[in-house]
Amino acid sequence: MNRKTPVKRVRAKQRRLSADDRRSEFVTKATEFFAEEGFGGGTRALARKLGVTQPLLYRYFPSKDDLIKEVYRKVYLEPLEIGWEKLLSDRSRPLRARLQEFYEIYTDAIFNRKWLRIYLYSGLKGLDINRWYVGMVKDKILTRILRECRHDAGLATQSRPSAAELELAWVFHGGIFYYGVRKYIYEAPVLKDKAQMISDALDIFLAGFERMAESATDRRRAPVKVVG
Amino acid sequence: MNRKTPVKRVRAKQRRLSADDRRSEFVTKATEFFAEEGFGGGTRALARKLGVTQPLLYRYFPSKDDLIKEVYRKVYLEPLEIGWEKLLSDRSRPLRARLQEFYEIYTDAIFNRKWLRIYLYSGLKGLDINRWYVGMVKDKILTRILRECRHDAGLATQSRPSAAELELAWVFHGGIFYYGVRKYIYEAPVLKDKAQMISDALDIFLAGFERMAESATDRRRAPVKVVG
DNA sequence: ATCTGTGATGATCGCCCGATAAACTAGCCA
């Protein structure tokens, strides 16, 4: 911004940061704060963490709710910067390798205490942005994965995935997601090697999909149902 | 319970319930209340829901925290009344049928808005009872399932499950659990037929376990790892 | 009918919360 200061740059300014920098710094720290304390955490405690006084927050954000909304925006948009669309759909590479790489990168982005906690808090509040995210996972990740699986199995890729297919993908996706919850929310011991967990989960998902595809090809029936 | 009342039982008492009944009624309603509002919900609003005044709560519970603890106890112990130990270990029935029935009953017990919300709230707070429950799922459910799987595959059942086996079971279990989260927390559309979801998930889990067991029998190697 | 113990309430305390207004202060330009 308006940063001239031709000379005398010697002493860095200790406070008085530019408004934009200050704002984004506040949002970043507020994200960590609310991740730990929940959104019931007080503005005074937050200000203490920021090293400023509480009323100063209200110079940058009209209300606590507005600050919280910015926290959501930041957190929810973070993992979207990966650009997974191309990664998943790049048919010059084997499907399994694409899926393995995608889930390694995706979980690198969301498997941390901060992201998972804010995600769960907002999910419990039933916020629109949470519903939006879940819908996006369905449309941009699971549907895409299923289309690639169908292509790989030599099936038609036009039609939308069946409800049973989608559920299979959700259970697979949720199983991986729950690894992060166990590790960072429950703080329970998990298999150290995240990549191997993904690999094993992929094994059984792909095997399951093939099986479902076969039984759907042989005759037009619902997937195997062998309840005793 | 000094409940004599030899005659005159005609008119049921409209208020003035016995202390124990009142207490458990409070805990039940408080569970619903905190499930919706979170534990930040106020005692006044809770009392309004109960149809009494706020100070009355303090006649039955020394503090809000004590009431909350009773809510936890009630919620966490609820699904344990099933008696799954025998169900899972009854080798007179086929393994798959046992697992199918167990997960249908277990999810009947925990897949509701109340249970899942309280569980997630307490998980985010990092409460001991939550850690205890996660450990119990591991020891009493997953380890047992894996032992039965090993028995079914003709493997030794003495040794504790390997970390990779446990992770496989966790991903499977977590995938099913996440179905409930999607339905009752995110309120997202899910496959209507819960039993079929369980059946499909079981298919791929059992197939995955067999595969892992085979590769572990052939040579003592880690499960297939086919990253391209 | 009166007494007594307990279920239930009204009034209130001290505290912390989100938010506001006024006062102060540091950097910028004439």
Next chain:
DNA sequence: TGGCTAGTTTATCGGGCGATCATCACAGAT
């Protein structure tokens, strides 16, 4: 140097919170 403006703090308000206490109301014993 003397303002002007924007960043920051001090003081404070109204309100809701958890919790307490004195008081009221009612069922059962006498």
